[in-house]
Amino acid sequence: MSRTLQLAEQLISRPSVTPDDAGCQQILGERLARLGFRLESIESGPADFRVTNLWAVRPGAGEPQATRTVAFAGHTDVVPTGPLEQWSSHPFTPTHRDGKLYGRGACDMKTSLAAFVVAIEDFLATTPDPRLTLALLLTSDEEGPALDGTVVVCNTLAARGERIDYCIVGEPTAVERCGDMIKNGRRGTMSGKLTVKGVQGHIAYPHLAKNPIHAFAPALAELVAINAAGGWDAANAYFQPTSWQISNIHAGTGASNIIPGAAVIDFNFRFSTESTPESLQQRVRAVLDTHGLDYTLAWTIGGLPFLTTPGELVGAVQQAIRDETGIETELSTSGGTSDARFIAKICKQVVELGPVNASIHKIDEHITVAEIEQLKNIYKRTLDRLETLQGV
Ligand SMILES: [Zn+2]
Numbered sequence: 293m294s295r296t297l298q299l300a301e302q303l304i305s306r307p308s309v310t311p312d313d314a315g316c317q318q319i320l321g322e323r324l325a326r327l328g329f330r331l332e333s334i335e336s337g338p339a340d341f342r343v344t345n346l347w348a349v350r351p352g353a354g355e356p357q358a359t360r361t362v363a364f365a366g367h368t369d370v371v372p373t374g375p376l377e378q379w380s381s382h383p384f385t386p387t388h389r390d391g392k393l394y395g396r397g398a399c400d401m402k403t404s405l406a407a408f409v410v411a412i413e414d415f416l417a418t419t420p421d422p423r424l425t426l427a428l429l430l431t432s433d434e435e436g437p438a439l440d441g442t443v444v445v446c447n448t449l450a451a452r453g454e455r456i457d458y459c460i461v462g463e464p465t466a467v468e469r470c471g472d473m474i475k476n477g478r479r480g481t482m483s484g485k486l487t488v489k490g491v492q493g494h495i496a497y498p499h500l501a502k503n504p505i506h507a508f509a510p511a512l513a514e515l516v517a518i519n520a521a522g523g524w525d526a527a528n529a530y531f532q533p534t535s536w537q538i539s540n541i542h543a544g545t546g547a548s549n550i551i552p553g554a555a556v557i558d559f560n561f562r563f564s565t566e567s568t569p570e571s572l573q574q575r576v577r578a579v580l581d582t583h584g585l586d587y588t589l590a591w592t593i594g595g596l597p598f599l600t601t602p603g604e605l606v607g608a609v610q611q612a613i614r615d616e617t618g619i620e621t622e623l624s625t626s627g628g629t630s631d632a633r634f635i636a637k638i639c640k641q642v643v644e645l646g647p648v649n650a651s652i653h654k655i656d657e658h659i660t661v662a663e664i665e666q667l668k669n670i671y672k673r674t675l676d677r678l679e680t681l682q683g684v
Pocket of ligand 1: 367400401434463464
């Protein structure tokens with residue numbers, strides 16, 4: 293059995309539902325310690341939601357100032373299984389059927405973690421004294437609130453003045469085959485909670501009340517029209533136009549004879565590098581003000597967009613995928629947010645590269661077994677290429 297498959301199965305056997313690491317980081321840390329990595333466990337969060345993070349580093353040869361750091365990053369936690377009786381085999385018992393490996397975390401993202409570690413082992417077998425500094429950043433809080441995970445490690449590194457030069461996040465990014473898509477950026481996310489104020493009253497005496505839903509309706513039509521026209525900003529080479537969506541509208545008491553006193557509207561922007569939180573906030577306020585609304589508006593920025601333009605890391609990954617699979621990979625910034633948004637603050641070159649994402653978070657999550665070795669080889673080839681770029 294391949295070492296990557298064996299290690300992936302070992303990890304899948306651990307029921308590490310967020311924020312419980314269930315010993316996964318210890319398994320991976322022990323493998324790295326044997327290769328000369330220095331391990332640092334960084335715990336964070338309240339007693340009832342304790343998050344375990346691991347930062348592991350193996351210094352490269354040569355002057356510390358000159359050596360570049362390449363980090364693999366990912367999460368040991370998995371999402372809950374959902375109803376056990378709907379799984380064809382137990383989610384925490386790695387099981388093979390039809391050339392596929394089934395289990396929670398099979399593609400999001402315990403196989404990537406196994407592939408990271410075995411790729412590093414293979415790389416050090418052929419390059420025992422690399423110029424590259426190698427690192428691994430793991431958290432057990434990516435699928436949860438993500439308040440005590442990767443962001444805490446990144447803040448710790450930033451406070452110490454440590455930097456990462458290249459980072460590969462193992463999130464499942466492929467569409468049909470391993471290597472067919474990587475993420476070289478992600479959109480930002482910002483939510484707004486709008487409260488439009490009215491005056492509550494009897495529905496038969498509207499002149500004595502003020503209906504906040506009626507007041508908001510023209511503004512809503514205008515916001516929807518801007519969005520439908522892709523009018524928040526322009527698409528660029530890497531991003532679609534920014535998108536705006538309402539997730540909830542609440543108003544009314546439940547009674548059919550009362551004009552509500554307020555309407556609460558929740559919405560979210562997924563925004564590109566063409567916009568900033570400030571520019572979008574200003575646009576929304578301008579629309580609300582035009583329509584003379586009495587309102588309050590609270591914003592939550594979930595993450596800023598990031599973009600890694602083609603350069604050393606993107607080039608190395610593209611070539612590694614080409615050499616291993618023959619595929620010309622597609623660069624994409626689609627999909628939700630990931631921990632890469634935190635890493636991008638301390639690392640200029642970040643890409644996400646992992647298995648096919650079709651079954652993530654689902655019942656019967658699985659990965660094609662043949663692609664496990666391929667993924668490990670792509671990571672190994674990427675290290676080889678980055679190493680050849682050092683000291684030239
Ligand atoms: Zn994930």
